[in-house]
Amino acid sequence: MKLFGTMKINSKGHLEIGGCDSVDLVEKFKTPLYVIDEDLVRSNCRLFMNNFTLEGIETEVIYASKAFLNLAICKVLEEEGLSIDVVSGGELYTVLKAGFPKEKIHMHGNNKSKEELAMAVENEIGRIIIDNRQEIELLETVSKKYKKKVNVLLRVNPGIEAHTHEYIQTSKHDSKFGESIFSDDIYSIVNKLKESEYINLKGFHCHIGSQILDEEPFYFAAEIMLDFINKVKNNCDFITQELNLGGGFGVFYSNGDDPINLSSCLKKMLNIINEKTKELNIITPKIMIEPGRAITANAGITLYEIGGVKKTYSGKKYVFVDGGMTDNPRTALYGAKYSGYIANKMNHEPVEDATIGGKCCESGDIIIKNIKLPLVDAGDIMAVFTTGAYNYSMSSNYNKLLRPAVVFVKDGNAKLTVKRQTYEDLINNDIPYYQ
Numbered sequence: 371m372k373l374f375g376t377m378k379i380n381s382k383g384h385l386e387i388g389g390c391d392s393v394d395l396v397e398k399f400k401t402p403l404y405v406i407d408e409d410l411v412r413s414n415c416r417l418f419m420n421n422f423t424l425e426g427i428e429t430e431v432i433y434a435s436k437a438f439l440n441l442a443i444c445k446v447l448e449e450e451g452l453s454i455d456v457v458s459g460g461e462l463y464t465v466l467k468a469g470f471p472k473e474k475i476h477m478h479g480n481n482k483s484k485e486e487l488a489m490a491v492e493n494e495i496g497r498i499i500i501d502n503r504q505e506i507e508l509l510e511t512v513s514k515k516y517k518k519k520v521n522v523l524l525r526v527n528p529g530i531e532a533h534t535h536e537y538i539q540t541s542k543h544d545s546k547f548g549e550s551i552f553s554d555d556i557y558s559i560v561n562k563l564k565e566s567e568y569i570n571l572k573g574f575h576c577h578i579g580s581q582i583l584d585e586e587p588f589y590f591a592a593e594i595m596l597d598f599i600n601k602v603k604n605n606c607d608f609i610t611q612e613l614n615l616g617g618g619f620g621v622f623y624s625n626g627d628d629p630i631n632l633s634s635c636l637k638k639m640l641n642i643i644n645e646k647t648k649e650l651n652i653i654t655p656k657i658m659i660e661p662g663r664a665i666t667a668n669a670g671i672t673l674y675e676i677g678g679v680k681k682t683y684s685g686k687k688y689v690f691v692d693g694g695m696t697d698n699p700r701t702a703l704y705g706a707k708y709s710g711y712i713a714n715k716m717n718h719e720p721v722e723d724a725t726i727g728g729k730c731c732e733s734g735d736i737i738i739k740n741i742k743l744p745l746v747d748a749g750d751i752m753a754v755f756t757t758g759a760y761n762y763s764m765s766s767n768y769n770k771l772l773r774p775a776v777v778f779v780k781d782g783n784a785k786l787t788v789k790r791q792t793y794e795d796l797i798n799n800d801i802p803y804y805q
């Protein structure tokens with residue numbers, strides 16, 4: 371069993387996180403409960419901030435807020451000096467409401483609405499990442515209205531797709547994001563941006579995938595992008611000032627996951643960029659990255675109360691928890707594999723295989739398939755690890771289950787950062803048929 375950050379087993383044999391006994395957390399905040407180890411979030415931020423540096427290269431670390439976003443995390447990220455990326459009006463609204471420095475907000479999206487662009491332009495956020503040719507006109511209309519010239523990057527598709535254990539240079543280039551660097555049209559798009567009265571093109575963005583456990587594709591992407599920048603210089607007489615290489619750094623979820631050594635990988639990325647720019651004789655642009663999962667995933671756990679325990683006719687053992695695909699859809703969606711244990715029986719030996727099932731009316735509502743657990747009783751607490759990214763942010767109200775509360779734990783204190791939903795919240799936006 372791998373414990374992360376401040377997680378440990380205390381003298382009562384309970385799981386402790388952020389100096390708080392998980393059994394006490396459950397008593398106080400009920401279940402299901404998302405718990406975030408604030409110290410681990412901060413040390414992950416520092417790992418990026420301290421290692422993504424090289425003399426002579428300006429860098430920026432931008433947190434991809436789709437991984438986990440609430441008002442509290444914005445404060446932590448601000449204090450740690452990161453920037454934030456958003457992909458929708460809702461994410462932008464949240465970050466603005468948190469009082470995050472506007473110039474450090476970057477906005478993505480392959481289909482931004484006029485209203486979303488207006489919100490970004492009006493608030494003078496740092497960068498808008500243009501996804502396609504059509505968006506240029508839309509953004510020009512908006513920025514003209516606000517009489518503001520906006521700083522943008524163009525998202526391009528370098529034709530690399532990285533998966534968990536391999537990467538390929540795809541021949542189809544059929545991602546829905548960005549404009550292909552191989553397209554005949556690409557230089558005319560750059561020229562259009564270059565000549566725009568209301569748009570200030572700063573450079574380019576690419577993102578090659580998520581939960582990548584191999585470092586090679588990151589280096590490869592950097593090199594391909596620098597080659598592209600060189601071609602843009604030659605074909606469009608455009609000097610690229612900024613290059614954003616996206617996120618995708620993978621984390622440990624369960625046995626078999628062997629994450630990249632980030633400190634050496636980040637340094638190596640910059641060294642490769644340094645060498646390559648010299649070789650191409652181009653100015654080294656400012657280099658940005660956008661980690662999401664690597665900042666929050668391992669810092670989060672979910673605590674559930676165990677209800678029923680069932681052995682099926684075929685002999686399969688189910689342990690049912692009081693949440694499910696509503697708070698963690700990743701197993702159902704991607705076949706993701708998680709690890710965890712019984713939080714109040716951390717010192718009990720594992721004795722049998724069980725499948726952790728949720729309470730949704732759906733056979734695929736599974737959180738963990740086959741995990742070795744001690745003997746389990748109703749009322750025990752199941753802790754699932756590495757749920758700090760793409761769990762709360764992807765949660766739903768399917769079957770009208772309530773979204774869990776989120777607590778940040780640090781130095782023995784637990785701070786409620788998102789309240790548990792109530793039944794009233796579920797019908798708040800409903801309008802009765804007969805008024």
Ligand SMILES: Cc1ncc(COP(=O)(O)O)c(C=O)c1O
Nearest residue numbers: 434577580617618660661662663
């Ligand atoms: C444009 C962009 N940037 C950053 C990220 C963050 O990815 P990850 O959470 O894998 O670091 C994503 C999601 O994959 C993304 O689409």
Ligand SMILES: N[C@@H](CCCC[NH3+])C(=O)O
Nearest residue numbers: 436580581700704759760
């Ligand atoms: N939602 C995905 C990651 C998406 C990355 C966004 N581009 C996950 O949970 O693994």
